[in-house]
Amino acid sequence: MLTEPFVTDYCRANIWLVGGSECDMLVDTGMGICALAPEIDTTPGKPLLVVATHVHLDHVGSLHEFAWRAGPRIEAPFFETMPDEATYAHMFRNFPGAVSQLPHPAWSSADYTIKPAPLHRLLDEGDVIELGDRTFTVLHLPGHSPGSIGLFDERYGTLFSGDAIHGGLLVDDMPDSNRAAYCATMRRLTALPVRVAHGGHADSIDGARMREIAEDYLRRNEG
Numbered sequence: 169m170l171t172e173p174f175v176t177d178y179c180r181a182n183i184w185l186v187g188g189s190e191c192d193m194l195v196d197t198g199m200g201i202c203a204l205a206p207e208i209d210t211t212p213g214k215p216l217l218v219v220a221t222h223v224h225l226d227h228v229g230s231l232h233e234f235a236w237r238a239g240p241r242i243e244a245p246f247f248e249t250m251p252d253e254a255t256y257a258h259m260f261r262n263f264p265g266a267v268s269q270l271p272h273p274a275w276s277s278a279d280y281t282i283k284p285a286p287l288h289r290l291l292d293e294g295d296v297i298e299l300g301d302r303t304f305t306v307l308h309l310p311g312h313s314p315g316s317i318g319l320f321d322e323r324y325g326t327l328f329s330g331d332a333i334h335g336g337l338l339v340d341d342m343p344d345s346n347r348a349a350y351c352a353t354m355r356r357l358t359a360l361p362v363r364v365a366h367g368g369h370a371d372s373i374d375g376a377r378m379r380e381i382a383e384d385y386l387r388r389n390e391g
C-alpha cells in the first residue's frame with residue numbers, strides 16, 4: 169500500500185500494488201500531486217496494469233503517468249477529459265489545508281488539475297484480470313459512484329474495494345452517489361466470502377468487519 173501522507177485526510181487515498189507472476193497490478197493512483205510512477209517498483213519487461221476503481225480525483229490523479237490503464241466502462245468517457253463534474257477536482261482547489269507540505273514552493277491547490285488518461289481496457293461486471301498466479305474478478309459496486317468497481321480474488325478472499333466499502337467514512341452524498349444502488353451493493357457485499365478488504369481509504373478490514381459495516385449501512389438506509 170502506498171499513500172500520500174501530506175494530502176488532507178479527506179482526499180488521502182490508498183494506492184495498492186499487487187504483484188503477480190506474469191503481470192503486476194496497481195489499484196488506484198492517488199491525487200497526482202507528486203509523480204507516482206517513479207515510486208512504483210516495476211520489473212523491466214513485466215506488464216503493469218493500472219486499474220482505477222472510479223473516476224474521483226483521489227483515485228485517478230496519477231493515472232496519466234502509466235501506459236496501460238483500465239477502469240469501469242460506465243465512467244470511461246470521463247477519463248478522456250477528466251472533467252470537474254466527474255472527478256470533483258474543483259473541491260480540492262483552495263481547500264483549507266489541502267496539503268501539509270508543498271511539493272515545491274510555487275505549488276498552490278488553486279492550480280490543481282487532473283490530466284486526461286483515456287482507458288485502454290474497459291471493465292465490466294464479471295471481467296477477469298489475470299496476473300498469472302492470481303486472478304481478480306471485476307465486481308460492479310455502484311452507489312458511491314455509478315461505475316465504482318471492486319476486484320475480488322476468490323481463491324484468497326481478497327477484495328480491493330475502492331470507495332464502495334472501507335473502514336473510514338463512507339460517502340454517499342456526492343451528486344453522482346445513489347443510496348438505493350449503494351444498498352444493493354451492501355446487500356451483495358454481505359454475502360460475499362471476503363477474508364480481507366483493502367479499501368480506497370483507511371486501514372484494511374477483515375471480512376467480519378466488512379459485513380458489519382455493510383449491515384450497519386443497510387440498517388440506516390433501508391426503510
Ligand SMILES: [Zn+2]
Pocket residue numbers: 222224312313331
Ligand atoms: Zn470516491
